Amino acid sequence: MITVLVTHELKELLSDEISLLLHKENEFRFIECNGSYGQIVDVLSGEKVDLIMSAVTGIGSLQRLRKAIGSYQERKVLLTGVVESELLFESIRLGVKGHLSCDISLELLKRALKVVYNGEVWFDREVSSKVLQQFSMGNDVIKKHGKLALLSTRESEILECLCQGMKNRVIAQSLHITENTVKTHLQKIYEKLGVNNRMEAILRVKNSKDHPKVVL
Secondary structure, three states: OEEEEEOOOHHHHOOHHHHHHHOOOOOEEEEEOOOOHHHHHHHHHHOOOOEEEEOOOOHHHHHHHHHHHHHOOOOEEEEEOOOOHHHHHHHHHHOOOEEEOOOOOHHHHHHHHHHHHOOOOEOOHHHHHHHHHHOOOOOOOOOOOHHHHHOOHHHHHHHHHHHOOOOHHHHHHHHOOOHHHHHHHHHHHHHHHOOOOHHHHHHHHHOOOOOOOOOO
16 A cells, blocks of 8 residues: 655645545555644654655745655655745756646546655656746757766757757667667666656756756
């Protein structure tokens, strides 16, 4: 059974219908808090928690989330609801592994929880689009800095395509290589940058000191 700590009552983060259905699920155990950091810490320190579902509505809630992630990094965190761009990007930098829309279906929600529990990330198209737009590099060549300097010319080209939001198939067509070759290069890129997925690779590029700043 997957234990999920909810920083607020479920009905505050999801629809009433989904909240009621979740309480009947045998695969998950939900522990609901009242939004206070003190109660969240009490639960985390006394319970075996696998996932954290939280809503970030402002700087205050983001700071509480930062403390929770910082002290309990083994717990994977998902955000729910509408999140402003600045808070969303900062949350991802902190280590948030997914985002759930308010109108997500029960089946998709269960799938998302399992995906994140198993070490992957879950971001819907709308959120992914916002992040890719924010970190898009246009047609500029990636400037090397830190771990980016470890990349080969081909790997830098693929990373540039990645930051433009291209899928593997499109990258392959653009660079005249096979899709399997793209996947192989991506794995090497992740290893060299010390990241686990596409989103983290894009964030690593954004955090590079030599990378041109993108204005919201």
